[in-house]
Amino acid sequence: MTAHNHTEQIPSAEQLLLSRGVKPTPQRVVIAEYLLQTESHPTADEVLSAVAQALPVALSRATVYNTLNTLKEAGVIKEVLTEPGRVRYDANITHHHHFVDVKTGKIVDIPSDKVEAIGKLLGDQYKVHGFQVLFYGEVESG
Amino acid sequence: MTAHNHTEQIPSAEQLLLSRGVKPTPQRVVIAEYLLQTESHPTADEVLSAVAQALPVALSRATVYNTLNTLKEAGVIKEVLTEPGRVRYDANITHHHHFVDVKTGKIVDIPSDKVEAIGKLLGDQYKVHGFQVLFYGEVESG
DNA sequence: ATTAGTGCAAATCATTTGCAATTAG
DNA sequence: CTAATTGCAAATGATTTGCACTAAT
Numbered sequence A, B: 001m002t003a004h005n006h007t008e009q010i011p012s013a014e015q016l017l018l019s020r021g022v023k024p025t026p027q028r029v030v031i032a033e034y035l036l037q038t039e040s041h042p043t044a045d046e047v048l049s050a051v052a053q054a055l056p057v058a059l060s061r062a063t064v065y066n067t068l069n070t071l072k073e074a075g076v077i078k079e080v081l082t083e084p085g086r087v088r089y090d091a092n093i094t095h096h097h098h099f100v101d102v103k104t105g106k107i108v109d110i111p112s113d114k115v116e117a118i119g120k121l122l123g124d125q126y127k128v129h130g131f132q133v134l135f136y137g138e139v140e141s142g
Numbered sequence C: 001a002t003t004a005g006t007g008c009a010a011a012t013c014a015t016t017t018g019c020a021a022t023t024a025g
Numbered sequence D: 001c002t003a004a005t006t007g008c009a010a011a012t013g014a015t016t017t018g019c020a021c022t023a024a025t
Helices: A013-019 A026-037 A044-053 A061-073 A116-120 B013-019 B026-037 B044-053 B061-073 B116-120
Strands: A078-083 A086-090 A096-101 A107-111 A126-139 B078-083 B086-090 B096-101 B107-111 B126-139
Touching: A013 A026, A026 A044, A026 A061, A044 A061, A044 A086, A061 A086, A078 A096, A078 B078, A107 A126, A116 A126, A116 B116, B013 B026, B026 B044, B026 B061, B044 B061, B044 B086, B061 B086, B078 B096, B107 B126, B116 B126
Parallel strands: A096 A126, B096 B126
Antiparallel strands: A078 A086, A096 A107, A126 B126, B078 B086, B096 B107
C-alpha cells in the first residue's frame, strides 16, 4: 500500500529536482520519474530503453549518463554495485541495503533498521561512517 | 601475528593450485604468490604491474585476466566489488567482509565472526544464503 | 549574447575473445 | 601428437569526452 492515490502526496520529479538544485529539463524529469516509480534498480542502458519507450522527448545515451551522474551528485539517486562491470541506480535514497534474489536476479531494498545493529559490531579501532550490506538468497514469493 | 616464520607452514602457491585442480604454470604460480602475500586487494592491472616487476617469467595482460578468472572459478581467490568499473581480487577466501578506509582508500578484511549476527536480522521471508558487508570509515592507525 | 544542457561520434577503460605460436604430457 | 596455455591484437561493453547545436535566460 504505497502512496499512489490521486491526491498525489509524492512530490513531482520536477519539484524534487528543483529542491535539489538540479534544473528540471524534460530529459532529466523523465529519467527521474522513471527511477522514482520503478523498483528494478536499472542500469544506464535499462533506463535508456525504458524511457525511450513512452518517450515525450528525444534522449541520447550520453544524456542518460550525464543525468544519472548529475542526479547522483545531487543526492537524488544512489549507485548500487551488485555485479562487476555495470552500475545500477536506485531512487530510494534512504539509507538501506540490498537483497539479491539468486533465482530471479531481482534486487530488493532492505530498510536500514533491519540491520542497524551492524554499525556497532566492529571494535573501536574502526570509526564506521557507514556500511552497505548485500544479501544473497531467496525471497519467499508469498 | 600471522604465520610467517621460516618454518613455512603456508602451503606453496603451487601446492594450493594443485589442490584446487589448477595446473600450476609459472604465470599462475607467480600471480597466486603475489595475491597470497599482499593485503592490497589489487585490480587485474595492479597484479600485472606488480608481477611484471620481480618477474621470473613473461606475462601478458590476457594471461592475467585468464588466470584471475581461473583462480576465481577454482575458489583460490575471490572478487571484491568496491568501486564502479573495476574488480579487485582477494586471496583471503574465508568468508569475510571489507572495510574501506575513506582517507587512504585502503581496503581491510573484516573477519566474518565480527558481523556474523547479520545473517539472522532479516525476517523469515528471506532465505539468506550469504551476505557481504562493505564498511566505510576510518581505521585507527595504532 | 551568454550559459547550461543535449546529442552525436570518437575516445577511453576494463575486460574478453580469436587465433596463431608455445609448452607439457 | 594432442590438449591446454600463452600472448598478441582486435573486439566488446560500459562509460566519458569533445564539440557543435539548441534552448533558456
